[in-house]
Amino acid sequence: MKKNTVKEVSPFWLYVVLGTLLLAAFLGSVSVGALKFSLWDALCHPSSGFSFILWDIRLPRALLGLLVGATLGLAGAAMQGFLRNPLAEPGILGVTGGAALGAVAVFYTGLISIFPMMLPIGGILGAFVSVILLYLFAGALAGIQTLILAGVAINVIAFAGTSLMLNLVKDPYAVLDIVFWQMGSLADRSFEHVFLILPFVLAGWCMLLWDGRALEALSLGEETALSLGISLGSLRTRIVLGAALCVGASVAVCGSIGFVGLIVPHLLRPLVGYRPGRLLGASALGGAVLILCSDIAVRMVPSLMELKLGVVTSLLGAPFFLFLIFRLRKKIL
């Protein structure tokens, strides 16, 4: 192994820095929008239009950005730790695609009109099926190629299913709506969306954060982990369920926002001394910062059509993915 130029940072300072960045990004997110007004004015005049814009448009948007960003960062770090593979990421492995298919299926079949909660549930089921499929295809200790290929296959299946439904939808506006939703966005969401996914997201986070110690042990090898009293079966169940819960619910409301789970853990890994357990919390914070900053950028770029958040993260993430493959090429071949 080559020497790393980036040194491990003490956990306390890492969390202080990431927390400060998160606070700044959150404040930035509620300050930026189509209209310019001072936050102070909006807070002082509770029944003005600006106040409604702040409390009912920008605040839920920033909160959703926080939830979704932390979810993606955390799920990416957890999957990388569990599969011991730096390219594992919900989007690349098809979990996001499966969740999108599940949500579109709920929407298309009209289940959503019975019970709004069906939307996140559909997303979670789709994500769950994807993770199970991934596991069946690739197994727990798959090499990088097998894992990525399995991800490609699942993505293709999910995409084909989604396209089939788009093909069969009668309402042309619904097609447009689904296509745009799939690009991933936080625009014009409300507190209803926040509360809709909050329980699932929190449950998923708990299951993933719980696994810090087990992932650390696993990084020493399966034998060592077993000898330390880690049950691999229950660890697997928690990772699969946890990732499905939080990623599925996030995708159901915000669409597919890719590559966050790839970029963030990779940047933070040297800072936590390559310890998969400590990477979890740091990646959650980092993911939230990345999404909030991207969402600010989306609103700052002057264009008639607002850029979609998922498009921006993909533009950032895809070259990053290529770069990682380039670096791993020696290992693969």
Add this chain to the structure above:
Amino acid sequence: MPGVSKAEPSSSEPRDSGPQRIVSINLCTDELLLRLVTPDRVAGMTKFSDDPEVSTVAKLSQGVRKIPGNIESVLACEPDLVLGGRFNGKETLHFFRYSDIPVLIFDVAKSFEDIYGDIRRLADAVGERQKGERIIREMQEDLAELNPGTTHGVGPFQHPVLEGLNRAVFFQSDNYVPGEGTFENAVMEAAGFRNIAAELGIRDYGRIDLERLIDARPDVIIYSSEQRNSKTVRGEVLGHPAIKKALPDVRIVTIPTLYLSCGSPVSVEAVRILAKAARASPLGVGSSDSLREDS
């Protein structure tokens, strides 16, 4: 003999001179066509044409053969005239450009002037010029009655009092709104509304940010019925709590989609619905009542 031969064509000219096996592969040309010719001259039209939810000629098209609109189905009708829209059946129409069968392609109507132009063009092609002119005259009379301040629905509208006008926005999926140069804009102006999207500088279609919409304080939000009924992944189009809170007095007007999806003679109905809504508004009460007395 010459007398007979002269009398023959004049009596039967409107019926027999034009094409007798017309095929239309676009709902909008279906509608125009059935208003100009009798159904027995139509050899084929779209499967949407007898759906009362989207077609305004559902009854008239009952006996006409419905075709999927691809090349083979059009050829099977042995047409002597093919009608299509700019964005519909592009490949099919391209194919027929190189055949002997005449093809008429209609652009999307963006104003009432465009509709008049389309009616005239089709009426000429099918040999029903007089009928076409009659339809246009009726539309112009109706529009003039609905908004007496305008010049017969021709050219730019002369608004009597711009300040008192209702400000409206026509909402579509994912905050898309029609701005200047769209047919929805023409309908809004004909009904005496000012289009907020046009005020904000949107040409054709653009996205209006929710924050800007609230800041613009529209008096009326217009929907097409289809949009109102269609659920979106993100919930109801205008279900956002911020709209309900910040714009408690905004009125919502729904226009049946079939009056708007094509520029056709029934688009006047869309103006009628809007004009009625404008008169019912607190802002427009004074001016519109006096206008009604005038007419």
